[in-house]
Amino acid sequence: MHLDRIKKLNTKAIKKGSIIYWMSRDQRVRDNWALLYAQEKANENNQNILVCFCLIKNFLGATLRQYDFMLEGLQQLERDLINKNIAFHLLWGDPAEEIPTFLKKNKAGLLVTDFDPLRIKRKWKAAMANKINIAFHEVDAHNIVPAWEASDKKEYAAFTIRKKITNKLDKFLVEFPQVKKQKLKSKKVKNRWEDILTKLEIDHVIKPVDWIKPGEKAAKKALKLFVDKKLNNYSRDRNDPARDGQSNLSPYLHFGQISAQRVALEVKKSKAGKNNKDAFLEELIIRRELADNFCYYEKNYDKFAGFPEWARKSLIKHQKDKRQYLYTKKQLENAKSHDEIWNAAQIEMVKTGKMHGYMRMYWAKKILEWTKDPMTALKIAIYLNDKYELDGRDPNGYAGIAWSIGGVHDRPWGERKIYGYVRYMSADGLKRKFNIKEYIKKINH
Numbered sequence: 001m002h003l004d005r006i007k008k009l010n011t012k013a014i015k016k017g018s019i020i021y022w023m024s025r026d027q028r029v030r031d032n033w034a035l036l037y038a039q040e041k042a043n044e045n046n047q048n049i050l051v052c053f054c055l056i057k058n059f060l061g062a063t064l065r066q067y068d069f070m071l072e073g074l075q076q077l078e079r080d081l082i083n084k085n086i087a088f089h090l091l092w093g094d095p096a097e098e099i100p101t102f103l104k105k106n107k108a109g110l111l112v113t114d115f116d117p118l119r120i121k122r123k124w125k126a127a128m129a130n131k132i133n134i135a136f137h138e139v140d141a142h143n144i145v146p147a148w149e150a151s152d153k154k155e156y157a158a159f160t161i162r163k164k165i166t167n168k169l170d171k172f173l174v175e176f177p178q179v180k181k182q183k184l185k186s187k188k189v190k191n192r193w194e195d196i197l198t199k200l201e202i203d204h205v206i207k208p209v210d211w212i213k214p215g216e217k218a219a220k221k222a223l224k225l226f227v228d229k230k231l232n233n234y235s236r237d238r239n240d241p242a243r244d245g246q247s248n249l250s251p252y253l254h255f256g257q258i259s260a261q262r263v264a265l266e267v268k269k270s271k272a273g274k275n276n277k278d279a280f281l282e283e284l285i286i287r288r289e290l291a292d293n294f295c296y297y298e299k300n301y302d303k304f305a306g307f308p309e310w311a312r313k314s315l316i317k318h319q320k321d322k323r324q325y326l327y328t329k330k331q332l333e334n335a336k337s338h339d340e341i342w343n344a345a346q347i348e349m350v351k352t353g354k355m356h357g358y359m360r361m362y363w364a365k366k367i368l369e370w371t372k373d374p375m376t377a378l379k380i381a382i383y384l385n386d387k388y389e390l391d392g393r394d395p396n397g398y399a400g401i402a403w404s405i406g407g408v409h410d411r412p413w414g415e416r417k418i419y420g421y422v423r424y425m426s427a428d429g430l431k432r433k434f435n436i437k438e439y440i441k442k443i444n445h
């Protein structure tokens with residue numbers, strides 16, 4: 001596989017000993033470059049390979065809804081790995097402590113992990129990179145074009161990164177090799193799944209959802225359903241909240257239960273119209289990898305300081321503008337605004353864990369309009385998004401909210417109260433474009 005997918009996180013040499021893949025973002029067996037790289041190294045050095053996952057008791061405000069989805073997927077993953085005679089170890093606690101301990105216990109010669117631009121992950125890795133005395137390699141198994149290959153800096157917008165990514169698709173958008181069954185014997189592992197939910201420090205009120213099944217197998221089925229039944233109407237239907245035109249793949253992509261590269265390969269192979277394929281791949285590849293670029297190169301990806309200067313300046317200039325409506329986080333969380341469209345979007349998110357993509361833009365922009373200042377709006381939007389969305393706590397979310405509230409990856413529009421030069425969206429605009437009554441009815445049925 002391409003060595004450009006690998007980044008060395010320390011300068012230590014690979015030593016004699018087992019190859020350990022600390023899995024975090026890409027929670028799957030198939031189509032996983034980090035796992036494939038670890039297996040390549042294991043074969044080269046005639047060593048065995050182990051996979052571990054370190055469970056955090058309260059990850060960025062995730063609730064029972066997200067943990068339930070993830071844990072279901074991880075238990076399936078454990079079975080899939082055992083079928084390949086690869087041991088899966090479920091660890092607990094702070095990775096900066098648990099991983100080095102696990103390496104020692106298993107006499108590791110190389111630590112492999114998957115790429116993730118989020119601050120919390122980079123902190124974990126920085127804490128251990130020089131503490132461990134073996135090689136530590138990171139593989140971008142999430143993006144088709146590895147984030148550091150797509151660009152060496154924060155990109156301004158989709159139009160500046162699009163060429164950089166498309167120029168490298170011939171090289172990186174390729175078929176995957178299969179994970180082989182491990183010949184060397186691997187230890188039997190007894191992971192304690194039963195009492196996990198009691199040990200987590202999470203909000204148990206936000207219930208799991210039942211419309212989507214977690215795990216790699218269900219993800220593959222969801223992809224097939226989308227390609228066979230929906231892709232051919234994607235460019236017409238995807239933005240219409242009254243239709244179910246999106247792929248519903250984001251929860252699977254977020255937890256890495258399916259590879260975006262696999263999705264792209266299947267979409268390209270399909271018989272759907274070019275305009276539909278292009279429209280979908282623009283979102284899946286360009287928009288999604290632009291979000292990773294934003295979080296990778298902008299340390300303030302979830303803060304007001306991460307907005308472009310033109311937006312920051314104009315939002316501050318209008319910070320004191322009178323708000324016609326002013327709501328608290330609680331009122332917004334309980335969908336108690338004056339706007340029935342916004343309330344429907346909030347209820348959709350609370351009930352299903354997945355707000356329609358088009359409505360997310362309107363939803364976040366109205367939070368800017370109806371709270372006391374942009375910094376508060378940003379905090380509330382991230383809080384609600386990450387508490388209720390199955391696909392929350394994701395670079396796509398931080399970039400999507402920063403686009404809506406702070407003009408990230410957008411351009412200045414006509415100056416107006418509260419928004420400054422940030423693009424405005426109105427309920428009338430939605431009503432003109434879509435059958436909003438239908439959307440509201442669908443949500444409130």
Ligand code: FAD
Pocket residue numbers: 238246247248249250251253254283284285287288291355356357358360361364385389391392393394396397398400401403404
């Ligand atoms: P589809 O339309 O089928 O798209 C397929 C895939 O393309 C998505 O799964 C996603 O990976 C990618 N994609 C589509 N639209 C975007 C986009 N605008 N930006 C980046 N990637 C995109 N996405 C999340 O994964 N998690 C979030 O927490 C999240 N929060 C958002 C908040 C706001 C305010 C906004 C404006 C967007 C947010 N998005 C988020 C992006 C987008 O809305 C979702 O990825 C999309 O709705 C997921 O549904 P789908 O997979 O059915 O989408």
Ligand code: FO1
Pocket residue numbers: 023024025026053054055056057059062066067070116117118254255391392393394395
């Ligand atoms: N990653 C981990 O390595 N350990 C966890 O316990 C963990 C919990 C978790 C809960 C909700 C959620 O949305 C994500 C979670 N992740 C966890 C991270 C996830 O795998 C993704 O890597 C990031 O959220 C997206 O970059």
